[in-house]
Amino acid sequence: MIHIGVAQYLGSMVNGLAYSEAAEGNVFVDSMPSKPDRAVTVYITGGSEADSLLPYDPVAFQVVTRCESGTLWALTMWASIYSLLHGKRNFTLPDGTYVAFMLATHASPVRLGADANGRSEYSLDMRGEVVNVTTERPSLGS
Numbered sequence: 001m002i003h004i005g006v007a008q009y010l011g012s013m014v015n016g017l018a019y020s021e022a023a024e025g026n027v028f029v030d031s032m033p034s035k036p037d038r039a040v041t042v043y044i045t046g047g048s049e050a051d052s053l054l055p056y057d058p059v060a061f062q063v064v065t066r067c068e069s070g071t072l073w074a075l076t077m078w079a080s081i082y083s084l085l086h087g088k089r090n091f092t093l094p095d096g097t098y099v100a101f102m103l104a105t106h107a108s109p110v111r112l113g114a115d116a117n118g119r120s121e122y123s124l125d126m127r128g129e130v131v132n133v134t135t136e137r138p139s140l141g142s
Contacts, residue, residue, distance in 0.1 A: 002059045002130055003044040004029055005093030006085070010040060010063075012094065014080050037068040037119055040077060047127070055139055056100055057132040063124040064112065071120040078109045078122045085126060102128035 011019025011027040017040060018025035023033065032041040040063060047058040063081055067073035086104040093099060105125040112121040133139045 001044060001095075002093075002097055002099075002128070003042040003061045005095035005097040006061060006063070006126075007040075007042040008094040010042070010081060010084070013084055014077070016077070032064060032066060032115075034117070037066070037117075038073050038077075039066050040064065040081070041066075045125070050132075053137060055131055055133045055137050056129045058127065059130050060105075060125070060127045063126065064121055065109075065124070066115065066119050066121045069114075069118055069120065071122075074120050074122050075109060078124055082124055085124075098131040100129040100131065102126055 007027050007029045008019050011017050011025060017027050019027040026036050026039045028039060028041040030041070030043055032039060043062045043064065045060045045062050047060045050057045065074040065077045065081070067077075082104055085102050087102070088099065089101045091099055103126065105127055109122040109124065112123055115121055
Protein backbone atom coordinates (compact mmCIF):
# COMPACT_ATOMS: atom_id res chain seq x y z
CA MET A 1 0.00 0.00 0.00
CA ILE A 2 1.30 3.41 -0.97
CA HIS A 3 0.85 5.04 2.45
CA ILE A 4 2.89 2.39 4.26
CA GLY A 5 5.72 2.66 1.76
CA VAL A 6 5.63 6.46 1.94
CA ALA A 7 5.77 6.38 5.76
CA GLN A 8 8.81 4.08 5.60
CA TYR A 9 10.41 6.30 2.96
CA LEU A 10 9.88 9.48 4.98
CA GLY A 11 11.37 7.82 8.05
CA SER A 12 14.53 6.95 6.13
CA MET A 13 14.90 10.10 4.02
CA VAL A 14 13.79 13.12 6.07
CA ASN A 15 16.09 14.37 8.81
CA GLY A 16 14.28 14.27 12.17
CA LEU A 17 11.81 11.54 11.18
CA ALA A 18 11.87 7.86 12.13
CA TYR A 19 9.35 5.19 11.11
CA SER A 20 8.78 2.27 13.46
CA GLU A 21 5.94 -0.23 13.53
CA ALA A 22 6.58 -0.62 17.26
CA ALA A 23 5.70 3.07 17.89
CA GLU A 24 9.22 4.17 18.89
CA GLY A 25 9.38 6.60 15.98
CA ASN A 26 7.47 9.71 15.00
CA VAL A 27 6.10 8.62 11.58
CA PHE A 28 2.83 6.70 11.69
CA VAL A 29 0.30 5.07 9.34
CA ASP A 30 -3.46 5.78 9.39
CA SER A 31 -3.56 6.95 13.01
CA MET A 32 -2.00 9.89 14.87
CA PRO A 33 -1.18 8.73 18.40
CA SER A 34 -1.28 11.12 21.35
CA LYS A 35 2.54 11.06 21.66
CA PRO A 36 4.99 12.33 20.59
CA ASP A 37 4.04 15.99 20.12
CA ARG A 38 6.14 16.24 16.95
CA ALA A 39 4.73 13.62 14.62
CA VAL A 40 3.84 12.81 11.02
CA THR A 41 1.09 10.45 9.89
CA VAL A 42 0.43 9.14 6.39
CA TYR A 43 -3.23 8.36 5.65
CA ILE A 44 -4.53 6.50 2.60
CA THR A 45 -7.26 8.55 0.91
CA GLY A 46 -8.13 6.44 -2.13
CA GLY A 47 -7.63 7.46 -5.72
CA SER A 48 -9.58 7.71 -8.91
CA GLU A 49 -10.90 4.83 -11.00
CA ALA A 50 -8.27 2.36 -12.21
CA ASP A 51 -7.99 1.35 -15.87
CA SER A 52 -8.63 -2.35 -16.49
CA LEU A 53 -5.91 -2.63 -19.15
CA LEU A 54 -3.06 -0.49 -17.84
CA PRO A 55 -0.75 -2.02 -15.21
CA TYR A 56 -0.79 0.97 -12.88
CA ASP A 57 -3.28 2.52 -10.50
CA PRO A 58 -4.00 6.12 -9.46
CA VAL A 59 -3.48 6.56 -5.72
CA ALA A 60 -3.96 9.34 -3.21
CA PHE A 61 -2.69 9.89 0.30
CA GLN A 62 -2.46 12.62 2.93
CA VAL A 63 0.55 13.49 5.08
CA VAL A 64 -0.28 15.31 8.32
CA THR A 65 2.44 17.07 10.30
CA ARG A 66 1.90 18.03 13.94
CA CYS A 67 3.83 19.88 16.63
CA GLU A 68 3.33 21.50 20.01
CA SER A 69 1.60 24.90 20.22
CA GLY A 70 4.10 26.68 17.93
CA THR A 71 3.93 25.92 14.23
CA LEU A 72 7.57 26.08 13.11
CA TRP A 73 8.43 22.36 13.29
CA ALA A 74 5.18 21.27 11.59
CA LEU A 75 5.61 23.80 8.78
CA THR A 76 9.31 23.04 8.34
CA MET A 77 8.56 19.32 8.20
CA TRP A 78 5.72 19.94 5.73
CA ALA A 79 8.15 21.83 3.47
CA SER A 80 10.78 19.06 3.71
CA ILE A 81 8.24 16.38 2.81
CA TYR A 82 6.82 18.47 -0.04
CA SER A 83 10.33 18.99 -1.41
CA LEU A 84 11.07 15.26 -1.25
CA LEU A 85 7.82 13.95 -2.75
CA HIS A 86 6.39 16.56 -5.14
CA GLY A 87 7.39 15.72 -8.71
CA LYS A 88 9.26 12.52 -7.74
CA ARG A 89 9.19 9.95 -10.53
CA ASN A 90 10.20 6.38 -11.29
CA PHE A 91 11.39 5.04 -7.95
CA THR A 92 10.69 2.17 -5.57
CA LEU A 93 9.47 2.66 -2.01
CA PRO A 94 10.97 0.55 0.82
CA ASP A 95 7.92 -1.77 0.77
CA GLY A 96 8.56 -2.59 -2.92
CA THR A 97 5.88 -0.33 -4.42
CA TYR A 98 7.08 1.11 -7.73
CA VAL A 99 5.95 4.72 -8.11
CA ALA A 100 5.58 6.20 -11.60
CA PHE A 101 5.05 9.71 -10.21
CA MET A 102 3.83 11.74 -7.23
CA LEU A 103 2.34 15.23 -7.22
CA ALA A 104 1.09 17.47 -4.42
CA THR A 105 -2.49 18.61 -4.97
CA HIS A 106 -1.75 21.92 -3.19
CA ALA A 107 1.46 23.97 -3.36
CA SER A 108 1.15 25.19 0.22
CA PRO A 109 0.17 23.65 3.57
CA VAL A 110 -3.49 23.15 4.41
CA ARG A 111 -4.00 24.23 8.01
CA LEU A 112 -6.09 21.69 9.87
CA GLY A 113 -6.13 23.74 13.06
CA ALA A 114 -5.26 22.47 16.50
CA ASP A 115 -5.86 18.98 17.81
CA ALA A 116 -7.53 18.24 21.16
CA ASN A 117 -4.24 19.07 22.95
CA GLY A 118 -3.73 22.40 21.18
CA ARG A 119 -1.03 21.12 18.80
CA SER A 120 -0.85 22.59 15.30
CA GLU A 121 -1.61 20.28 12.36
CA TYR A 122 -0.99 20.76 8.64
CA SER A 123 -1.85 18.58 5.66
CA LEU A 124 -0.05 17.73 2.45
CA ASP A 125 -2.37 15.99 -0.01
CA MET A 126 -0.68 13.88 -2.67
CA ARG A 127 -1.69 11.87 -5.71
CA GLY A 128 0.24 9.63 -8.05
CA GLU A 129 0.40 6.40 -9.96
CA VAL A 130 1.88 3.09 -8.87
CA VAL A 131 2.51 -0.10 -10.79
CA ASN A 132 -0.02 -2.73 -9.78
CA VAL A 133 -0.05 -5.78 -12.01
CA THR A 134 -3.12 -7.94 -11.47
CA THR A 135 -4.23 -11.31 -12.83
CA GLU A 136 -6.19 -9.64 -15.63
CA ARG A 137 -3.78 -6.79 -16.45
CA PRO A 138 -0.47 -7.15 -18.25
CA SER A 139 2.90 -6.20 -16.79
CA LEU A 140 4.73 -3.15 -18.16
CA GLY A 141 6.81 -5.34 -20.47
CA SER A 142 3.84 -7.18 -22.04
